[in-house]
Amino acid sequence: MKQEKLKPVKNELERLYNYINKKHKLELPSIIIHTQSQGRSKNRKGWLAADSWKSGKSKFCEVNVCAEYLNNSFECCNIILHEITHLYCLTKKIKDTCRGGTYHTIKFKKIAEMLGLKIKKRYPSIGFGETFLSKDLKKDLISKFKLRADVFDIVRIKNKNKNKTLIKLDDSFYILSSHYENLIENPDFYLNKLSNYLNLNFQQKIK
Numbered sequence: 098m099k100q101e102k103l104k105p106v107k108n109e110l111e112r113l114y115n116y117i118n119k120k121h122k123l124e125l126p127s128i129i130i131h132t133q134s135q136g137r138s139k140n141r142k143g144w145l146a147a148d149s150w151k152s153g154k155s156k157f158c159e160v161n162v163c164a165e166y167l168n169n170s171f172e173c174c175n176i177i178l179h180e181i182t183h184l185y186c187l188t189k190k191i192k193d194t195c196r197g198g199t200y201h202t203i204k205f206k207k208i209a210e211m212l213g214l215k216i217k218k219r220y221p222s223i224g225f226g227e228t229f230l231s232k233d234l235k236k237d238l239i240s241k242f243k244l245r246a247d248v249f250d251i252v253r254i255k256n257k258n259k260n261k262t263l264i265k266l267d268d269s270f271y272i273l274s275s276h277y278e279n280l281i282e283n284p285d286f287y288l289n290k291l292s293n294y295l296n297l298n299f300q301q302k303i304k
């Protein structure tokens with residue numbers, strides 16, 4: 098049932114990939130479009146995994162649109178175009194990220210803008226970060242591509258991160274809920290660990 102529900106979304110993302118590929122004559126290869134969860138990386142919207150699938154002797158790249166964004170049609174388009182930019186850079190051997198993948202390069206920015214994306218600067222002096230759709234690209238997707246916004250009506254619910262809830266013990270002392278359970282179950286073990294940790298930190302400081 099769930100898979101059936103995902104099919105129209107995946108088809109629409111694939112149709113978009115082919116449309117952009119053809120429109121800009123990028124000559125990009127066939128890819129696998131996937132919709133996995135972003136997992137623990139809360140800010141992650143999508144990714145490109147080079148040559149991660151195989152069929153016979155052919156290898157395929159995977160473009161993943163994080164399932165937590167599937168009910169936002171324009172955001173999904175942004176993710177596909179963002180990963181197309183990375184894939185284009187990969188095929189042309191253009192360096193698209195810097196500082197260990199933290200930022201996008203100016204070369205990435207130019208290609209992204211050529212495809213109709215806009216890109217935000219993380220900080221005034223360094224690195225380009227997130228992309229978003231320009232007004233012109235949105236218009237093009239609506240009038241020419243005829244984006245089927247109605248198929249984007251399914252989404253993966255974001256992780257609530259149960260273990261990361263803080264429990265207040267007094268005005269200045271908070272504890273992670275997962276640790277709290279340990280503390281209640283085995284206070285001696287926990288307090289021993291805590292005192293070892295504090296002792297260690299104290300000794301490191303006075304060295």
Ligand SMILES: [Zn+2]
Pocket residue numbers: 179183201
């Ligand atoms: Zn990127």
